[in-house]
Structure formats: structure tokens, C-alpha cells
Amino acid sequence: MANVIQGDPVGQGRRIAIVASRFNELITGRLVDGALDTLVRQGVARDHVALVWVPGAFELPLACRWLAASGRYDALVALGAVIRGATSHYEHVCNQAARGVLDSGLSTSVPIAFGVLTCETLEDALERAGGSAGNKGAEAALAALEMAALRAVIDGRSA
Numbered sequence: 431m432a433n434v435i436q437g438d439p440v441g442q443g444r445r446i447a448i449v450a451s452r453f454n455e456l457i458t459g460r461l462v463d464g465a466l467d468t469l470v471r472q473g474v475a476r477d478h479v480a481l482v483w484v485p486g487a488f489e490l491p492l493a494c495r496w497l498a499a500s501g502r503y504d505a506l507v508a509l510g511a512v513i514r515g516a517t518s519h520y521e522h523v524c525n526q527a528a529r530g531v532l533d534s535g536l537s538t539s540v541p542i543a544f545g546v547l548t549c550e551t552l553e554d555a556l557e558r559a560g561g562s563a564g565n566k567g568a569e570a571a572l573a574a575l576e577m578a579a580l581r582a583v584i585d586g587r588s589a
């Protein structure tokens with residue numbers, strides 16, 4: 431029998447920053463609502479949640495790095511919506527946002543959940559922002575809490 435190690439997405443006592451991009455705010459506002467609602471339902475105190483806005487998904491990594499390096503947060507939730515237009519800009523924004531957010535987490539050891547939608551159409555994005563496919567902001571918030579707890583367990587602190 432293996433010794434199973436995992437984190438419970440318990441919010442009590444956690445300090446979380448949500449970093450959201452204003453680009454496609456119709457979508458990202460819904461992701462923020464889903465994330466906030468989930469954090470509070472899981473027990474995070476409202477005054478332990480910071481909501482930080484950046485212009486677009488491309489700016490998420492740097493803001494995440496500043497917040498993670500501050501030492502004030504147990505986990506971050508990065509939220510954005512990149513919707514394919516007629517331009518190759520889409521690929522650059524998606525790829526750099528994903529790579530940059532990962533780098534910010536790896537370089538600081540602070541867990542950062544990736545809640546950036548990459549969609550073909552606005553309709554696809556709406557489905558994933560509280561529509562028929564759920565709310566990816568809420569899912570990212572749960573992942574952030576689980577990783578914060580997992581880190582505490584692995585570091586030998588109480589979960």
C-alpha cells in the first residue's frame with residue numbers, strides 16, 4: 431500500500447491572490463466571480479483575497495512573479511481569456527502566458543493555478559466561464575488551494 435500524499439483544498443487561513451486580465455473582460459469577469467465564490471466557499475476569508483487586474487494575458491506572468499515573490503500569498507490564481515482572431519498574435523499570447531505563469535511559479539515555489547481560457551470563439555469561452563462547460567476560474571481556484579495544502583504537507587507544516 432502506497433503512502434498517499436495529497437492536499438485538501440481547504441481555505442481556512444490561506445491568503446490568495448487572483449490575477450486577472452482585463453482583455454475580454456466579459457469572460458474574465460465571470461472567471462473572477464467563479465474563483466472568488468469558490469475560495470470563499472472553501473473557507474478563505476474575503477479580506478485574505480487580493481484581486482489584481484492586468485491589461486492582458488501577456489502581462490499575467492510578471493504580475494504573478496511580483497505577487498509570488500512578495501511572500502504574502504499561499505497561492506495565486508491566474509485568469510485570462512485568449513480568443514483566436516485573424517492574427518497570429520493569439521499563439522504568442524497563449525504560449526507566453528502559459529510559459530510565463532509556469533516560470534513565475536517555478537522560480538518562486540508559490541503555486542499558481544492557470545485559469546487562462548484559450549478558445550476559438552467567444553461562444554466557446556462563455557461556455558467555460560460559467561456556461562455548460564463549468565467555470566474554469568472556479569476550477570483554478572480549487573487547484574490553487576489544493577497545491578497550497580500539498581506544499582504545506584510536503585514542507586512538513588500542517589496542511
Ligand code: INI
Pocket residue numbers: 451453454485486487488489510511512513514515519520523
Ligand atoms: N490579451 C488577452 O488577454 N486575450 C486576447 O485574446 C488577446 N488578443 O487576442 O490579442 C490579448 N492581447 C493583448 C496582450 O495580452 C497584451 O496585453 C498586449 O500585447 C500588451 O502587452
